[in-house]
Amino acid sequence: MQHNPWERAKNQLHNAAEHISLDPLFLAKLGAPDRTVGVSVPMRMDDGSVRVFEGFRVQHNNLRGPYKGGLRYHPKVDMDEVRALAFWMTMKNAVVDVPFGGGKGGVAVDPKKLSASELERLTREFARKLAPVIGPSLDVPAPDVNTNGTIMHWIREEYARVSGADAQAVITGKAIKDGGSEGRTEATGLGGSYALAEYLRLTGQHPQGMTVAIQGFGNVGSYLAGYLQELGFTIVALSDSKGGIYIPGGIRDLKAVAACKERSGKIAGCYCVGSVCDVTNMEQLGGRDISPDEALTLPVDVVVPSALENAITSDNVADVKARIVLEMANGPTTIEADRVLAERGVVVIPDILANAGGVAVSYFEWYQNMHGETWTKPDVFAKLKEKMDAATGAVYQASLQHQVSLRDAAYITALQRLASSAA
Ligand code: NAD
Numbered sequence: 001m002q003h004n005p006w007e008r009a010k011n012q013l014h015n016a017a018e019h020i021s022l023d024p025l026f027l028a029k030l031g032a033p034d035r036t037v038g039v040s041v042p043m044r045m046d047d048g049s050v051r052v053f054e055g056f057r058v059q060h061n062n063l064r065g066p067y068k069g070g071l072r073y074h075p076k077v078d079m080d081e082v083r084a085l086a087f088w089m090t091m092k093n094a095v096v097d098v099p100f101g102g103g104k105g106g107v108a109v110d111p112k113k114l115s116a117s118e119l120e121r122l123t124r125e126f127a128r129k130l131a132p133v134i135g136p137s138l139d140v141p142a143p144d145v146n147t148n149g150t151i152m153h154w155i156r157e158e159y160a161r162v163s164g165a166d167a168q169a170v171i172t173g174k175a176i177k178d179g180g181s182e183g184r185t186e187a188t189g190l191g192g193s194y195a196l197a198e199y200l201r202l203t204g205q206h207p208q209g210m211t212v213a214i215q216g217f218g219n220v221g222s223y224l225a226g227y228l229q230e231l232g233f234t235i236v237a238l239s240d241s242k243g244g245i246y247i248p249g250g251i252r253d254l255k256a257v258a259a260c261k262e263r264s265g266k267i268a269g270c271y272c273v274g275s276v277c278d279v280t281n282m283e284q285l286g287g288r289d290i291s292p293d294e295a296l297t298l299p300v301d302v303v304v305p306s307a308l309e310n311a312i313t314s315d316n317v318a319d320v321k322a323r324i325v326l327e328m329a330n331g332p333t334t335i336e337a338d339r340v341l342a343e344r345g346v347v348v349i350p351d352i353l354a355n356a357g358g359v360a361v362s363y364f365e366w367y368q369n370m371h372g373e374t375w376t377k378p379d380v381f382a383k384l385k386e387k388m389d390a391a392t393g394a395v396y397q398a399s400l401q402h403q404v405s406l407r408d409a410a411y412i413t414a415l416q417r418l419a420s421s422a423a
Pocket of ligand 1: 216217219221239240307359
């Protein structure tokens with residue numbers, strides 16, 4: 001059961017609900033999505049054959065505003081996964097206090113096996129099927145795993161064709177020239193750094209001297225690493241799907257490591273001294289190679305799963321040595337592992353708080369589109385900080401008041417906000 005995301009989502013809901021008094025009708029409403037949409041996406045492949053893919057959109061709840069959440073293209077996408085992800089979006093949007101509900105969707109397909117024109121045909125067909133159930137005030141999709149601004153642009157065009165209304169705000173994650181927001185690319189990583197810094201401030205701790213290991217060096221992990229370093233943390237380990245590097249004294253030049261990964265396609269071997277990044281510098285830097293998962297079990301103060309779900313499980317939780325886990329990925333800790341971490345007093349800053357910076361700036365994008373405004377990057381960052389600090393403060397207070405983990409506190413905060421919208 002621990003790896004079924006929908007079972008985990010329901011478990012989290014009921015754990016948190018035990019601490020507060022909620023109307024059973026309200027709980028029943030959250031325990032199942034408002035609407036699940038399953039569509040068939042038939043398309044002609046480049047070789048002339050016809051294939052039929054399965055597409056999904058789950059609209060979990062809209063008590064606080066339009067359904068909001070990404071669309072992913074992945075062979076493992078199924079209704080249970082999408083249902084859980086839509087539920088987490090409802091909770092995340094309530095925690096970070098943006099006027100959105102929760103939604104999620106996708107197509108069960110491996111986009112890496114499609115040509116560029118097949119990808120476009122698939123997306124346009126999927127978008128035509130979705131058009132009747134999305135809209136700026138109804139349901140606002142965004143990019144997620146294996147989808148991007150170009151795919152969102154095709155969806156917007158098909159939505160305009162079907163609905164007769166060309167609405168910028170029907171999707172977020174657009175390129176800036178198409179109405180996207182400044183700062184969206186950095187938002188999730190930056191938001192995570194704000195949440196961690198605010199938690200430390202509230203508990204009288206300081207980043208200086210704290211070591212950090214990050215699993216996953218993609219969009220989220222790479223920006224997070226840079227912002228944490230600016231705050232005074234020492235980044236000692238980074239990994240991606242092929243391996244990683246560990247330098248106990250600190251990885252100083254993160255930009256050089258990122259450029260090295262860009263060139264070589266992996267972090268492994270990116271030991272940088274000056275402009276030279278290769279394995280011959282390893283000894284001089286006192287570093288060593290690590291496996292993709294080893295980043296989670298190094299002797300550091302903070303570990304950051306920022307790759308995939310189910311990263312910390314009953315198999316490796318006993319080896320986690322950090323005292324803080326900053327969950328940047330969605331659902332990176334299984335229920336069993338979460339229980340063990342709590343028993344050991346490890347603080348987990350939960351995903352629905354830690355990675356909410358992304359959707360906060362998606363809301364800013366939607367708001368700018370709806371009001372014909374354009375905000376500067378410093379303005380977006382200042383507003384993001386305000387949102388993340390307030391959300392972290394609310395969750396921390398709830399954890400003190402109810403004597404619960406930050407995860408239960410985040411759910412309690414979300415449930416209370418949702419319940420007051422329902423009243
Ligand atoms: P990404 O595809 O840009 O990066 C993912 C990284 O994880 C890559 O470096 C990849 O090599 C690495 N990886 C994959 N498997 C690994 C493994 N077993 N061990 C170590 N590294 C591994 O994705 P992203 O946008 O950075 O998202 C990362 C996570 O954050 C996902 O769980 C995503 O759902 C979540 N998230 C992202 C956003 C966002 O705005 N991008 C918002 C909220 C949550």
